[in-house]
Amino acid sequence: MDFNFSDDQQQLRDAVARWVDKGYTFERRQSIVAQGGFSREVWGELAELGLTALTVPEQYGGLGQGAVDAMVVMEELGRGLVMEPLAQAFVASAVIARYGSEAVRQQWLSAIASGEALVVLASQERKARYRLDVCDAKASRNGDAYTLDATKNIVPAGDQADAFIVPAQLDGKIALFLVEKGAAGVSTHGYSTQDEGRAADLLCKATPATLITADGLAALTLAQDVANAALCAEGVGVMEQTLKLTTEYMNQRKQFGVVIASFQALRHRVADMKMQLELARSMSYYASLKLGEPEAERHLALARAKVQLGQSMRFVGQQSVQLHGGIGVTDEYVGSHYFKRLTQMEMTGGDTLHHLGVLSAGLQDSAGVFA
Known part of the structure; x- marks a missing residue:
C-alpha cells in the first residue's frame, strides 16, 4: 500500500501552508480574538x-476531493491555529450530499462551496454528555412543513453562521x-471559547425548518465522524507546531551556562512528545481512511483515533508547558495558545473517556487474544 501523498495533495498542502x-500570523490571529474569535474576511x-x-461534489460547484485532501488541509490550519471552523464545511457538505434531497443540495451545496454560506452542526445539548442518541429537541409536522423547538449548545461560530444542521425528535425518532x-x-x-474561538447557544421556538433526512441518527453519526476526523488532523498540526516551538525554546534557553536542550x-x-505525535x-491517517467504510466500522475507527489523539494532545500540551516553564502559560507567548487549543480539542467531539466507552461497548465476545 502506498502511503505517500500525491503531487496534487502535496501542492495543496504547500498552498495552505x-x-x-503569510496571511494568518499570530498578530492577525490576536486581532481576530479581540474582535470575538471569528473573521468573515478570513472565511x-x-x-x-x-x-x-x-x-x-463537482456537480454542485465543488472540487469533489476526498477525506485525505481534507486531512492535509486541516493539518496545516492546525499549525497556524486558524480559528475559523472550516471543518464545518466538510461536515455540512458530507451530510447534505449523502442525505439531502436534490432541492436541498441545489440550494445549499453551491453556497457552501463558494463560501457564501457558513452551515454548522448544532447537535450538542447540556445533558447529552457527548451521546448522539440523547436529544430533547422536538419537531412538529404540518403537512409538508416542519417546525422546531430546540436548544443547542456550543455551536461552532453559531452567532456568525448562516444556517444550522439540527437534530430533533420526529415521530419518536x-x-x-x-x-x-x-x-x-x-x-x-x-x-468566546477557552481556546479563543467562537461558539454560541442556539434557541429555536416554533422555527420553520427543512427536513434533511428522517434517518437522523445515521446522518448525525456521519457528521460527528467527519468532524472528529478533521479534529484529529488539526490536532496533528497543532502538536507538530507545539513540538517545534518547544525544541526551539530549549535550544535558546540556558541554565548553568548551557542550553537546556543538552540535558x-x-x-x-x-522524545516522548515526538512519539506521542x-x-x-x-491514527489520524487511519481515521481519514476509514471515513468511507460502513457506519459501524467507521464509528469505531473514529473512536479509536479520538482516544489516541486525546491522550497525545494532553501529553504534548502539558509537556510543552513544563519544558517552557512560566512563559509557557503567558498570553504574550504563542505557545500558550497552542496549549489551550490542545486542551479544548481533547474535550471536543467526545473526550477520551467517552470514546473509551464507545470502544468498550463495541467489543465482541471474540475480542482479545483468543479471537
Missing part, C-alpha cells in the same frame, strides 16, 4: 483558496433538519 505563514480567504469547496439563521424564532447567544532528562521528555499522526 503559504497562506498560513472569504479560505473560500478563495477553494477550501470551502474541497469536499463538495431523531431526524435531521436544516434551519436558516433568519428564520422566525431563531436566536443565538455568542461567546538528557529533558531530551527524553522531548507520531502515534497521533498514524
